Amino acid sequence: MSNATTKNQTVHRVSFLDKDSLHIPILKVLQADGTTYEKAVLPLIDEKLAKRVHDTLVFTRVLDERMLGAQRQGRISFYMTCTGEEAAIVGSASALDDGDVILAQYREHAALRYRGFTTEQFMNQLFSNEKDLGKGRQMPIHYGSEALNYQTISSPLGTQIPQATGVAYGLKMKGQRNVAICYFGEGAASEGDFHAGLNMAAVLNAPTIFFCRNNGYAISTPTEEQFAGNGIASRGVGYGMHTIRVDGNDMLAVMAATQQARAFAIENNAPVLIEAMTYRLGAHSSSDDPSGYRSKEEEAKWQQHDPVKRFKLWLLNKGWLTEAEDAALYEKYREEVLAAVKVAEQLPVPHLDELIEDVLDEPTPILKQQLKALKQHVKKYPKSYPKSAGRL
Amino acid sequence: MLHAINEALVIAMEADDKMLVFGEDVGHFGGVFRATSGLQDKFGKSRCFNTPLTEQGIAGFANGLASNGMTPVAEIQFADYIFPAFDQIVNETAKFRYRSGNEFDVGGVTFRTPYGGGIAGGHYHSQSPEAYFTGTPGLKVVIPRNAAQAKGLLLASIRDPNPVIFFEPKRLYRASVGEVPEGDYEIELGKAEVIREGSDITLLAWGAQMEVIEQAADLAKKEGISCEVIDLRTLAPWDIDTVAASVKKTGRLLVSHEAPLTGGFAGEIAATIQQECFLYLESPISRVCGLDTPYPLIHEKEYMPDALKNFEAIKASIKF
Numbered sequence: 001m002s003n004a005t006t007k008n009q010t011v012h013r014v015s016f017l018d019k020d021s022l023h024i025p026i027l028k029v030l031q032a033d034g035t036t037y038e039k040a041v042l043p044l045i046d047e048k049l050a051k052r053v054h055d056t057l058v059f060t061r062v063l064d065e066r067m068l069g070a071q072r073q074g075r076i077s078f079y080m081t082c083t084g085e086e087a088a089i090v091g092s093a094s095a096l097d098d099g100d101v102i103l104a105q106y107r108e109h110a111a112l113r114y115r116g117f118t119t120e121q122f123m124n125q126l127f128s129n130e131k132d133l134g135k136g137r138q139m140p141i142h143y144g145s146e147a148l149n150y151q152t153i154s155s156p157l158g159t160q161i162p163q164a165t166g167v168a169y170g171l172k173m174k175g176q177r178n179v180a181i182c183y184f185g186e187g188a189a190s191e192g193d194f195h196a197g198l199n200m201a202a203v204l205n206a207p208t209i210f211f212c213r214n215n216g217y218a219i220s221t222p223t224e225e226q227f228a229g230n231g232i233a234s235r236g237v238g239y240g241m242h243t244i245r246v247d248g249n250d251m252l253a254v255m256a257a258t259q260q261a262r263a264f265a266i267e268n269n270a271p272v273l274i275e276a277m278t279y280r281l282g283a284h285s286s287s288d289d290p291s292g293y294r295s296k297e298e299e300a301k302w303q304q305h306d307p308v309k310r311f312k313l314w315l316l317n318k319g320w321l322t323e324a325e326d327a328a329l330y331e332k333y334r335e336e337v338l339a340a341v342k343v344a345e346q347l348p349v350p351h352l353d354e355l356i357e358d359v360l361d362e363p364t365p366i367l368k369q370q371l372k373a374l375k376q377h378v379k380k381y382p383k384s385y386p387k388s389a390g391r392l
Numbered sequence: 393m394l395h396a397i398n399e400a401l402v403i404a405m406e407a408d409d410k411m412l413v414f415g416e417d418v419g420h421f422g423g424v425f426r427a428t429s430g431l432q433d434k435f436g437k438s439r440c441f442n443t444p445l446t447e448q449g450i451a452g453f454a455n456g457l458a459s460n461g462m463t464p465v466a467e468i469q470f471a472d473y474i475f476p477a478f479d480q481i482v483n484e485t486a487k488f489r490y491r492s493g494n495e496f497d498v499g500g501v502t503f504r505t506p507y508g509g510g511i512a513g514g515h516y517h518s519q520s521p522e523a524y525f526t527g528t529p530g531l532k533v534v535i536p537r538n539a540a541q542a543k544g545l546l547l548a549s550i551r552d553p554n555p556v557i558f559f560e561p562k563r564l565y566r567a568s569v570g571e572v573p574e575g576d577y578e579i580e581l582g583k584a585e586v587i588r589e590g591s592d593i594t595l596l597a598w599g600a601q602m603e604v605i606e607q608a609a610d611l612a613k614k615e616g617i618s619c620e621v622i623d624l625r626t627l628a629p630w631d632i633d634t635v636a637a638s639v640k641k642t643g644r645l646l647v648s649h650e651a652p653l654t655g656g657f658a659g660e661i662a663a664t665i666q667q668e669c670f671l672y673l674e675s676p677i678s679r680v681c682g683l684d685t686p687y688p689l690i691h692e693k694e695y696m697p698d699a700l701k702n703f704e705a706i707k708a709s710i711k712f
Contacts, residue, residue, distance in 0.1 A: 034678070078512070111474055124493060128689055128690040136688075136690030136691070137514065137515065137688050137690070138515060138516075138689055139512070139513065139514040139517070140514075142514070154516070155472070155514075155515070155516035155517070156472070156473055156475070156476075156516060157445060157473075174517075182416070187445040188445060189478060190444035190445040190446045190449070191445060191446050191447075191448075192446060192448045192449070192476060193476070195483055203689075218445050219416070219417050219421075219424060220417045220420070220421035220424075220442075221416065221417055221419075221421075221442045221444075221445065225419070225441075225442045225444075226444050227444065228446065238492045241429060286432040287424075288424075292421055292422075293420060293421045349690045349691075351689075352691060352694060355682070355683070355688060355691045355694065355695070356686060357687055359684070359685050359686065364684070366653075366654065366684060367683070367684050367685070370653070370683050370684060371683075374683070374694060377700070377701060378694065380704075381700050383695055384519060384693075384698075384700055385693055387690065387691070387693065387694075388691065388694055
């Protein structure tokens, strides 16, 4: 059956396909005013789920606002927001089972929150204190939690994509009815790992959800300098994979697509690609200034498509939320985050002994020697190493 | 240093209309560190441009350009992200000439990439991967210590008939603002520079670590120890003669780099110098390097081979 082309029509004169040969519709459920489209099919959602989603959205907005502020004040060294992309992230995360493994890129902390990462846990990572699950080894926002099935963030782009295929294949082999979901941006989809990961998932029948946040920019590079084809979705079809494009600022569309993608992936042991069309309202990171590559007008236009506001309007329409409840939730989280900052920044950093742990399962003899020499050195010059000299 | 690098790129592009500058975000935006600022305005989008986000693509594309007579100067945004391009660089760039019997070469390629720590960058914005490349015959590896050196060495690297990996010490991008000569000049590759003469011990480093060993030399001077300080500048091929001549004079050598001790380039230098200078050595060759861990965040200061660690090693070498 190699190169089976039985379904192919035969032609006898040259005729090229082009990028418009494939028509990719975009799923929209929720309108800007918070009402749903007339014929829209809603996801499975009840008041409890809706409130959990809303709670996550509000927390994430507050966290991003406060921690970007904290970075500006020099209290943390770095920060990344997901502002504008919350519906894509939370909508997809809410469609998962807690046993589904999340492999995120770095802008999906809202999914981690949805899973149950506490305010304190966020702060411990951001301040690299001794309670940070990552032991203070990575820059802020590189969260991870085994308990929550959320693999620790790695800065290199796209590396998580073939890994997700491997995770998913393993889940299948273990007989778990779970998927791996892999988040990445449209920029990371240019990496070779994207091709490797999607092709292997399709060929090896790995129940993976590849979730692309097509947010318009890879740092400064706009999508038109990133790819010339019909978005990321067109590639999924090429790999032989179920594919859908959704309005990434439409919570209900993202939920509907991901719920069905998950069911399909598990029933068929097959991957699915979701391309969520959205916009990175904030800078790439606290080290970036978008005024060098895009206009205020463009940003203002996308502010009109704020996904958090759109979902809130739907909740108000449903009678599942009041303006007063919404405002109170923001207030609650502002206070909670502020209080957590004050606690986390006072905690000591991890002990120096932890510097050599986890390189391998056990420190090597040479590494133990290096630590011993380092400690003697720190003892000799305690003022030069204030973070560790107090506790040797 | 950024300004000096930018100037070198402008000079080289003006002199060679086959030269192209590309990489992630280098176009309109001018790079995340702004090293390529203004180049697209000056030379047009066909000569300075953004690539899609794919380091292996960038390196392969550069190889293709160079194999066909162009002069690609590609930026890898951080040296930590050079690894997707490792196959293209190690198996292709480095072997193009040799495998074809010199029918083809990619000598026109220059890869510029910021390396090194001291900026709270953690694992993935701090690494010093030079030894992966010095262990690959067929590549030149160059690392400047300051702005004036960066300009002259980069111009020489771009024009060298061999592929060059040019590591830029990002910690000094904005910090190194010393005088930079006007106009077009090159600093010869493969030549180390004695930047301070001394008689008791030779201190050898490159890039951002030069600043650190100079501070250590200052501390040692207060104790009456006279240090000879050498900037290696080119790691591949490296200037054995200059280093050996210095060690024959001082009788002692200390080599310092940020990369982990084990497998670092200091080991290669130590092995060669003990061969060349065995009868002149008064103490074991000392290596002051990063720890054998991934580059950490919160314990960055403890990890780094700082001036105090170098100072202690100098004293230990003298007292041996």
